[in-house]
Amino acid sequence: MSDTEIRLFFFLGCLGVLVILELFMPYNRATTKTRPFKRWLNHFSLSIISVLLTKLLLPVGLVGAAIYFQSNGLGLFNLLNLTGWFAAIAGVIVLDFVIYWQHRLFHTSPLLWRLHRLHHIDPNVDVTTAVRFHPVEIVISLGIKVVVVFTLGIPPESVVLFEIVLSSLALFNHSNIQMPDKIERIVRFFLITPSVHRIHHSVIHEESQKNFGFSVPYWDQLFGTYATSSRQAKDQFQMGVEDTVNTNENLLTLLKDALRS
Numbered sequence: 001m002s003d004t005e006i007r008l009f010f011f012l013g014c015l016g017v018l019v020i021l022e023l024f025m026p027y028n029r030a031t032t033k034t035r036p037f038k039r040w041l042n043h044f045s046l047s048i049i050s051v052l053l054t055k056l057l058l059p060v061g062l063v064g065a066a067i068y069f070q071s072n073g074l075g076l077f078n079l080l081n082l083t084g085w086f087a088a089i090a091g092v093i094v095l096d097f098v099i100y101w102q103h104r105l106f107h108t109s110p111l112l113w114r115l116h117r118l119h120h121i122d123p124n125v126d127v128t129t130a131v132r133f134h135p136v137e138i139v140i141s142l143g144i145k146v147v148v149v150f151t152l153g154i155p156p157e158s159v160v161l162f163e164i165v166l167s168s169l170a171l172f173n174h175s176n177i178q179m180p181d182k183i184e185r186i187v188r189f190f191l192i193t194p195s196v197h198r199i200h201h202s203v204i205h206e207e208s209q210k211n212f213g214f215s216v217p218y219w220d221q222l223f224g225t226y227a228t229s230s231r232q233a234k235d236q237f238q239m240g241v242e243d244t245v246n247t248n249e250n251l252l253t254l255l256k257d258a259l260r261s
């Protein structure tokens with residue numbers, strides 16, 4: 001199995017399980033009922049455009065780049081002779097740390113926010129929102145990751161592991177599921193749960209400046225951006241961006257949202 005096949009296997013597996021859970025234990029029943037197919041088509045189209053664009057720009061992929069850097073002894077890890085499981089785990093942690101700060105940057109930079117806004121103007125967040133990103137944001141994110149993998153010499157194993165873990169957990173924390181409270185409170189110690197990440201999608205601006213992590217809650221806790229409660233009532237929780245009306249029209253409208261002032 002190639003790394004692409006392994007990643008696709010995990011992605012489709014998690015997607016399938018979470019779609020079923022959304023049917024049986026939805027957080028917002030209206031979201032699962034409001035003919036999601038058009039949204040889903042838009043979201044997967046965005047994802048396919050992003051994959052094609054990144055394949056065009058970096059045909060070997062991030063893993064291929066990591067293999068090249070490693071075989072040429074490039075990067076800090078290789079210079080320090082860091083190898084094996086220690087290097088692989090350290091690489092995953094570094095990449096996750098970078099993604100946390102990248103996410104914050106996409107919120108604080110007005111120019112980058114225009115791209116990231118597409119992810120946030122979705123008022124009906126569900127598992128497919130995890131792939132709802134502007135293709136240009138995906139390209140910039142790839143560029144950042146290439147620089148990090150190159151300068152630190154992060155091993156290819158870390159890249160594969162990180163991509164699988166991040167995409168699986170992003171699907172999980174965007175899913176429209178309501179976990180039983182007792183279980184949720186335990187899982188919350190280790191992972192960003194759907195109810196925690198939902199606060200990041202709150203229509204209230206200050207709340208959208210919380211919970212930037214996509215995997216573990218520790219970066220948010222360390223840098224003071226962690227929140228587990230919202231000012232909004234749980235049964236009337238509104239997601240999206242203030243002053244944005246309907247946003248799930250067609251693919252072109254979504255792509256052109258970055259040009260809106």
Ligand SMILES: [Zn+2]
Binds near residue numbers: 107116120
């Ligand atoms: Zn965000």
